[in-house]
Amino acid sequence: MFRKVLVANRGEIAVRIIRALREFGISSVAVYSDADRASLAVRMADEAAHLGPAPSSESYLRIDKIIDAAKRHGAEAIHPGYGFLSENAEFAEACAAAGIVFIGPPPSAIRRMGSKTAARQVAIAAGAPVVPGTKEPLGEIEEAKRIAGEIGYPVLLKASAGGGGKGMRRVDREADLESALRDARSEALRAFRNDEVYVEKLVLEPRHIEIQVLGDHHGHMIHLGERECSIQRRHQKVIEECPSPVMLAHPELREKMGAAALKIARAAGYANAGTMEFLVDRDRNFYFLEMNTRLQVEHPVTELATSLDLVHWQLRIAAGEPLTIRQEDVQWRGSAIECRIYAEDPANNYLPSPGKITYLEQPSGPGIRLDSGVYQGWTVPLDYDPMLAKMAVWAPSREAAIERMRRALGEYVVEGIRTNIAWFDGILADECFRAGELSTAFLDRFKPPAAEAADLETEAVAVLIASLKEAKTPAPAPAKSSAWLAIGRAEMMR
């Protein structure tokens, strides 16, 4: 096993990895930008190396500086976390060239699975289902009719150069295809100066379900089941769970999707931890979307449900140890849910809310796992992703896990900045969510419940505390000595 490992990341994931290293008796080296000098990861690590100014391009994305820091500190391996350089094949190669172990897949597998179109080809060759469609620009209307007919309606026309919904048309029947194709082309031409349009099957209200795989460098690979990640806002996951409610009702789907994920991973020459993302339609057909060749943000729900530690295994596999778990050893127990805690203001169009955390109380008690990168007094920098922490819970059933999460969110207090902590309760209380009726469109339709009117006594308590500062100004004739006056005065002395 390694004696010293550098963690090439920041925030909660750096803390998560440092914890795993400590559990293995491995020394940890954190890296930091100017904005992160006082970060929790730097405080927790055994050693820390400065990378440069706050912008990622001058710090956490600088391959040369990170390799240099690893050499100076004598680290034998680098864990990239997620984001930043974690899916950068050039970085993995630079590590190898410097004689440092990259804790992740081989660079060739990163390259193969890094591009969506290349990964789609690997999946097709491996016989795994992908969203039916072309990706080749459509020609004449007769050809378009033939292809759309083969795929089956409804279909989606998409601009080859596209993005942002421009040049996109839903077509429900052949009679509408010709005019839709004409509209999509002219819109694409105006938006992108390119009128090429391709067609793919429209997956209606899909679930986003992903499969975790884990393989060693000796040819053994297993899957650790699914994570349901359908609750997304602007393509950003906010709630994840394991098992997926659809797998609870149809356990055979886990076997099918797990087998498909393993076929793709083997075809890619994959090793270490990785994730295959799929769309799943209402009839439980599933389609491969893309692969994430790294540790996933939401890995804790898999760890809670399977009792396996993915970061421990990443370290052991990277050190050359064989994966000693057989597929039949993997068991799923109970239900795990995770909420991503962001520094953002749900009441104000989810605007980011960086700044100083002036007060912090964190949940604890049965079944709670909090992976946090912050502390009271920490200033959340405006230079990076707004995720502060991930709160995960485990309980014997999904219903109990939902109630446990609501309890834990109620214990979580962050002041000084805005967060989405209170926003989750409306989702967790929502009937469709509780029934497991999820899709990536869930949040588009979700309306947060109106806040209940507070009772008079609760309001009185708010005013009682708000008025303490009035007790500081010496009143000319205090009626009677009171706790209110005593506490107000005492606070003035602080």
Add this chain to the structure above:
Amino acid sequence: MKLEAKVDGSAAKFEVNGARLRYERNGQAVEREYSIAALAPGSYSVLIEGRSYSVISVEGAIRVNGRPFAVEIFDPRQMRGRGAGAFGEGRRSIASPMPGKVVRVLVSAGETVEAGQGLVVVEAMKMQNEMKSPKAGKVVEVKAKADATVQAGEVLVVIE
């Protein structure tokens, strides 16, 4: 001690006398015995007839058992006539809604702008936010500078 308050926009009256408090809003009133314990800066426990309330009060934001309240307190003894705001005829300041970095300044002083026209782009946490003009008019002043760091509430542009 008698105070006047505004709670979530509604006027209220509050009185504390020894271990009793009285609170009145919209003609409804409660009168209760209370006890307070100050736990840590900004953190309090309040008991009212055996019911427990956990209160967090940091920089003017008050949360009782997790529920936020906007509370303003006025001491009637110190109340003075409050003048109208300093904003004159149709002058509007456009402020940054969040702390961040100015990415682009899209207008300059003297320029006429349409309602909804982009003025300044501010970025924080990988998200760009374009400040738009609330009305048609003339740019009087541009305080924002590209690459400068701004605080929430900091005025970026003044439109007339």
